[in-house]
Amino acid sequence: MTTEHTTTTTRIDNGRYRQILRFFGGMIAHFILWDIVGGRIPLLRHWVRRSRSHRFRQWARRFRQMAIHMGGVMIKLGQFLSARVDVLPPEITDELMGLQDEVPPEDPQRILAVLRQELGDVNAYFAHVEEAPVAAASLGQVHRAWLLPSDPVAELGQAVMVKVQRPFIEHIVHTDLTALRVVARWIMRYGPIRRRANVPALMEEFAETLWQELDYEAEAEHAERFAEMYANSDQVYIPAVYRQHSTGRVIVLEDVTGIKITDLEGMQAAQIDPVTVADVVLRTYFDQIFKEGFFHADPHPGNLFVRPREDLPWQPEDGPRPFWLVFVDFGMVGRVPDMMLENLRQVLVSVTQRDARRLTEAYDNLGFFLPEADLERIIEVQSIVLNRIWGRKLLELARPDPEEMQEMWQEFRDVLFGFPFQIPQNFIYLGRAMGMVSGLVSQLNPEINPWYYIELYGEELLQEQVVREFTLETAVDLLRPYLSTPAQLRRLLDLVENGRLRVKTSPDRETMRRLERLERRLTWLNWSLLSAASLISITLWRLFNRENDKKE
Numbered sequence: 001m002t003t004e005h006t007t008t009t010t011r012i013d014n015g016r017y018r019q020i021l022r023f024f025g026g027m028i029a030h031f032i033l034w035d036i037v038g039g040r041i042p043l044l045r046h047w048v049r050r051s052r053s054h055r056f057r058q059w060a061r062r063f064r065q066m067a068i069h070m071g072g073v074m075i076k077l078g079q080f081l082s083a084r085v086d087v088l089p090p091e092i093t094d095e096l097m098g099l100q101d102e103v104p105p106e107d108p109q110r111i112l113a114v115l116r117q118e119l120g121d122v123n124a125y126f127a128h129v130e131e132a133p134v135a136a137a138s139l140g141q142v143h144r145a146w147l148l149p150s151d152p153v154a155e156l157g158q159a160v161m162v163k164v165q166r167p168f169i170e171h172i173v174h175t176d177l178t179a180l181r182v183v184a185r186w187i188m189r190y191g192p193i194r195r196r197a198n199v200p201a202l203m204e205e206f207a208e209t210l211w212q213e214l215d216y217e218a219e220a221e222h223a224e225r226f227a228e229m230y231a232n233s234d235q236v237y238i239p240a241v242y243r244q245h246s247t248g249r250v251i252v253l254e255d256v257t258g259i260k261i262t263d264l265e266g267m268q269a270a271q272i273d274p275v276t277v278a279d280v281v282l283r284t285y286f287d288q289i290f291k292e293g294f295f296h297a298d299p300h301p302g303n304l305f306v307r308p309r310e311d312l313p314w315q316p317e318d319g320p321r322p323f324w325l326v327f328v329d330f331g332m333v334g335r336v337p338d339m340m341l342e343n344l345r346q347v348l349v350s351v352t353q354r355d356a357r358r359l360t361e362a363y364d365n366l367g368f369f370l371p372e373a374d375l376e377r378i379i380e381v382q383s384i385v386l387n388r389i390w391g392r393k394l395l396e397l398a399r400p401d402p403e404e405m406q407e408m409w410q411e412f413r414d415v416l417f418g419f420p421f422q423i424p425q426n427f428i429y430l431g432r433a434m435g436m437v438s439g440l441v442s443q444l445n446p447e448i449n450p451w452y453y454i455e456l457y458g459e460e461l462l463q464e465q466v467v468r469e470f471t472l473e474t475a476v477d478l479l480r481p482y483l484s485t486p487a488q489l490r491r492l493l494d495l496v497e498n499g500r501l502r503v504k505t506s507p508d509r510e511t512m513r514r515l516e517r518l519e520r521r522l523t524w525l526n527w528s529l530l531s532a533a534s535l536i537s538i539t540l541w542r543l544f545n546r547e548n549d550k551k552e
Contacts, residue, residue, distance in 0.1 A: 013175040016070065020179035023066055030187055053091050060095035070104055072169065073176030075103055075138035076210065080301070080432060086217040105136035111143065118247045125245050127156050138163045139213055146256060159255035160242060165215070177207045196368060196422040205428055213331035216251040222330035223253065226498060227293060235280050237307065237324035246521050256326045258305035262443055269307050273320035277306055278444035280325050282453050285437050287431070290345065290457055296327055297429045299436045303329045310321055332431045339549060340366065345461050356383035366424055373420035381415050
């Protein structure tokens with residue numbers, strides 16, 4: 001399914017279209033009148049700032065009510081915004097958080113009508129389909145069902161989950177996205193936003209992901225890819241896909257109902273350790289992002305479950321019970337392009353080496369800086385920030401000393417007032433996913449230090465980098481003393497320059513052992529100083545910016 005195909009075959013619902021434009025038009029007009037114009041009037045300035053929190057909450061509440069009433073993309077947009085605790089004020093995210101669980105279910109008969117339209121005789125596929133939905137989402141609805149039994153004596157076969165698209169959802173999505181594209185162009189008229197984000201481009205990325213979510217054949221492919229990734233895992237479980245029962249609007253998955261990822265009481269009753277669950281969640285996402293470059297982009301509590309490992313022998317005296325971390329709903333996935341992945345890795349390595357220049361270059365390659373940003377000044381600031389926070393724990397970074405904050409504000413006020421940062425387009429879903437994962441693991445383990453995991457993966461990246469550099473450069477230096485004639489040397493260098501040299505190393509060489517011991521010591525020394533990674537500078541800058549808002 002493509003956006004072009006859909007937009008040419010679907011008409012706009014004018015009433016829905018106008019309702020969306022009226023809402024966002026009123027919100028933008030309110031912001032211009034009060035926060036821009038009113039904020040510049042001396043007699044109103046103080047009242048405008050004091051009322052900002054209340055006004056934001058009111059608009060978020062109105063949007064939530066509209067989203068629940070309209071459904072479709074509005075709920076999806078609200079769910080997306082509720083997860084952006086990193087960029088939106090809590091007055092907005094707190095009010096929209098309920099949209100994760102407030103999606104009104106569709107009439108079961110209408111859903112079953114879609115199921116019949118896609119499959120024909122439903123009784124030829126399922127022994128029984130429950131009318132009451134298990135879960136209602138913005139674009140589809142899930143019903144539990146049982147396949148026809150393979151055993152003629154049995155009444156029911158394998159339990160499955162049948163996900164069916166809502167009726168006319170393509171029409172609704174097309175209308176909503178058409179209206180939101182107009183809103184995106186309106187927002188771009190505001191200079192500070194126009195300089196820092198290409199809102200129409202972000203809108204297109206959001207739209208593309210929505211259309212992908214409506215393609216259940218693609219979702220089945222995603223599920224199968226995740227199943228391949230974790231085929232040999234003893235902690236992550238991916239439900240099986242029943243392709244023969246699935247279509248572009250219906251997908252049938254193995255029933256893997258378990259304990260909701262946020263149900264701490266349920267985990268304790270099953271004697272599953274939430275701290276260990278948090279550890280598995282973080283490690284799994286680091287693997288998906290930094291190793292596979294392919295990640296589950298919608299890790300809200302309804303899509304992650306924990307199931308006791310009933311296939312393993314276990315007694316209470318053995319300690320916490322082994323479990324599966326189960327993923328469901330594979331419609332929204334993210335891909336990390338090779339260039340982006342290489343720069344993310346470079347961020348970690350640069351922080352480890354306290355190399356502010358390479359760190360800034362990596363951020364710049366990722367698109368975090370405006371074209372007119374003074375990179376030399378940013379390098380200077382990065383270096384100072386890294387030295388100041390080196391070795392600190394996450395709790396110290398989250399609760400900075402007010403006096404130190406004031407001192408750093410004075411020192412970096414030129415950068416903070418200019419705020420030469422922007423939102424990279426391809427970070428929209430990666431940032432959302434990691435923000436949601438951070439929220440989940442903090443509920444499971446309030447004492448967790450995510451930088452510990454960054455250290456582990458950063459160390460691995462350093463080791464890989466050392467190996468790559470050794471095979472292409474260091475190997476020549478190590479072999480040079482053993483070359484007997486200049487002619488041999490020339491031939492070797494010719495091979496290196498032409499990229500045809502292949503260096504084979506033996507793990508029992510004394511040189512390799514010395515190199516590995518030295519590298520290991522240096523790595524541990526570096527990582528013992530590391531307390532943060534890719535988000536260090538951005539985190540502090542955000543704190544400074546919020547502090548500036550308070551001062552104004």
